């Protein structure tokens with residue numbers, strides 16, 4: 144921290160939505176050349192706060208000062224003019240456009256009035272290199288996985304050369320390798336005097352990257368502490384109580400195999416993937432971004448089709464590419480992309496929670512609305528969803544609470560083998576423990592879980608067995624006892640013979 | 646900020662936010678009753694109801710489709726074709742009228758199924774698939790009728806009558822179809838699936854909803870509703886005409902959107918659609934009472950459609 148000049152200051156900021164007080168007097172200050180972490184439970188108001196700095200919302204109360212002078216930030220271009228760039232928690236890319244087009248959106252290089260595609264791709268390639276991902280700028284954004292989308296978002300914000308860079312949970316979907324790369328970039332920017340606001344639910348990242356931490360609780364700023372504060376203390380400030388055990392896995396002895404996957408192959412994406420999931424087990428699926436974990440999970444669930452191999456539930460073969468058949472057989476999938484694949488954003492909480500069970504609870508074509516609402520209320524309470532009522536539109540829930548809804552609807556479905564793809568993305572430490580407890584009770588009742596996660600400690604803490612994928616192949620299997628960060632990472636970076644090229 | 650899941654939202658405020666079109670209808674009615682002494686009479690209001698009936702029935706069918714994020718341009722043509730088929734099989738070929746009516750409904754349903762098959766399995770955009778159906782259905786109506794009106798069987802024509810010399814049957818049919826629409830949308834699996842598909846098709850698919858099959862149901866309903874509308878219209882005119890209901894598809898879509906549905910899917914209600922259809926009918930009726938020229942009427946109606954939807958969008962934005 145070379146320069147301790149204050150760039151931005153927020154005083155008594157408040158924001159209400161119909162039925163909710165999202166922010167109720169937040170103070171916060173940001174210096175040049177620091178990484179300031181915002182910490183708080185799901186729904187504490189972190190995203191709302193930064194949206195008022197980026198011009199997405201306008202505060203009802205309090206004021207914002209930039210360089211000591213009060214400012215009005217009413218639109219995104221106001222924010223840009225003040226040198227504030229934001230990476231939102233929910234992505235803001237145009238899925239139909241290419242990566243290159245997204246990266247240069249609104250400022251595409253022109254030649255004779257036409258877009259200079261060659262130069263556009265050059266600029267895009269430079270940005271992508273900076274964040275260190277290997278993606279062709281001509282790829283359509285809709286063809287990217289969620290982690291690469293996140294890296295593209297980061298690249299897009301870097302292009303603005305802002306003085307203040309706000310990052311809302313940029314690491315939620317990244318694996319350790321990408322997180323380290325991101326931190327290198329963040330440190331470079333910080334050393335150049337850029338002020339960075341950083342939101343994360345991964346407490347171990349705070350000491351690595353942060354300088355100061357502001358803790359929000361129920362829409363108020365409760366404390367400002369140095370980033371060297373112990374994790375226990377941070378949890379206490381955030382949740383108001385200590386958490387004894389982050390990973391409360393209670394392993395049960397595995398029973399009959401429920402799901403068997405044999406020789407599953409899709410040309411150019413994954414090949415010859417075989418594994419088994421037994422009753423009562425939690426099987427972790429680890430690997431780097433782009434290793435093909437999500438693709439395999441989707442193929443198993445029938446969301447996509449595959450070229451060869453087979454998927455068997457209870458020894459019976461499932462048809463390729465048929466979600467309905469997979470569900471009938473007792474499979475479930477919590478997808479990684481909640482906005483694109485998990486939620487009907489414009490529908491309310493009860494409706495979303497009841498979506499998977501809608502068919503089963505219908506009688507003669509008529510839905511049981513009362514039963515549905517009751518069940519939804521039960522799960523919402525179990526998961527501690529922070530909302531004003533069951534009729535609240537899911538769009539207006541905080542990111543972590545939206546994620547709870549995606550998990551919740553599958554908990555209601557009572558699938559015998561539940562595939563979780565990044566289940567705790569964006570969920571706070573307290574609520575994570577609740578979800579792990581629910582995983583425990585699933586396996587205790589003879590169900591099984593296949594869990595994909597980029598959060599290695601989570602995989603290690605919760606799995607009974609760990610499968611590792613690299614470049615579309617299953618490269619190893621580790622027992623819970625022998626699996627460590629190093630042993631998993633060593634496998635994850637395996638160079639596979641004759642591997643596909645991107 | 647509470648986790649109390651049982652508390653309800655402030656009722657009055659949200660009711661107004663969701664029923665902006667009803668407020669518009671009331672304002673319109675008050676204005677017209679001040680401007681013209683003839684507006685607020687029972688006879689005239691029932692007349693408005695009759696005027697609204699055909700559009701409303703078509704619009705109820707279109708509501709299903711629009712909620713799934715689709716569009717159905719063929720409803721006017723399918724209405725005409727169904728009515729022609731009824732008149733032709735009954736009057737022309739001498740089939741008993743109940744059989745002819747069932748055949749007409751099946752024709753409407755079949756047109757809807759073809760639309761859905763093209764959209765769900767052929768992956769055609771709904772706009773194109775139903776535009777093609779518009780042409781085909783209108784053409785077939787002309788082919789079957791050889792271009793001239795066919796008299797409706799007397800029994801069916803009573804649908805255009807009034808009960809006790811007072812209550813017009815088309816208004817009753819409209820109410821019945823409205824109730825069916827509301828029940829399907831709110832209470833049935835098919836209805837809830839329509840909202841999910843329109844809100845996020847991929848999420849719906851991954852939640853185990855058979856999207857293609859639900860689309861078949863949706864467009865089939867739209868086709869069947871169009872057949873009902875066609876029969877009601879022909880009964881009122883006492884004859885089925887091959888050119889009947891042309892352009893009605895646009896009125897139907899306008900009614901749905903004025904009623905608060907979103908063309909991008911996931912939103913829409915039966916009651917809103919009814920109000921939308923009534924707004925259009927009241928407006929036409931009022932402009933006639935005020936002796937506004939037919940040319941200006943078109944201009945005014947265009948402006949009102951734009952205003953109604955604009956107001957609704959603004960109110961929604963204001964309330965979040």
Ligand SMILES: Nc1ncnc2c1ncn2[C@@H]1O[C@H](COP(=O)(O)OP(=O)(O)OP(=O)(O)O)[C@@H](O)[C@H]1O
Nearest residue numbers: 160165185186187188189190191539540541542543
């Ligand atoms: N547009 C909106 N309408 C109504 N309520 C809203 C809206 N946006 C946010 N809220 C509410 O404001 C509160 C704070 O939300 P916010 O997104 O700021 O939380 P957060 O701290 O970012 O949580 P997370 O860690 O889950 O991302 C939540 O209770 C949320 O439901």
Ligand SMILES: [Mg+2]
Nearest residue numbers: 190232541542
């Ligand atoms: Mg947030």
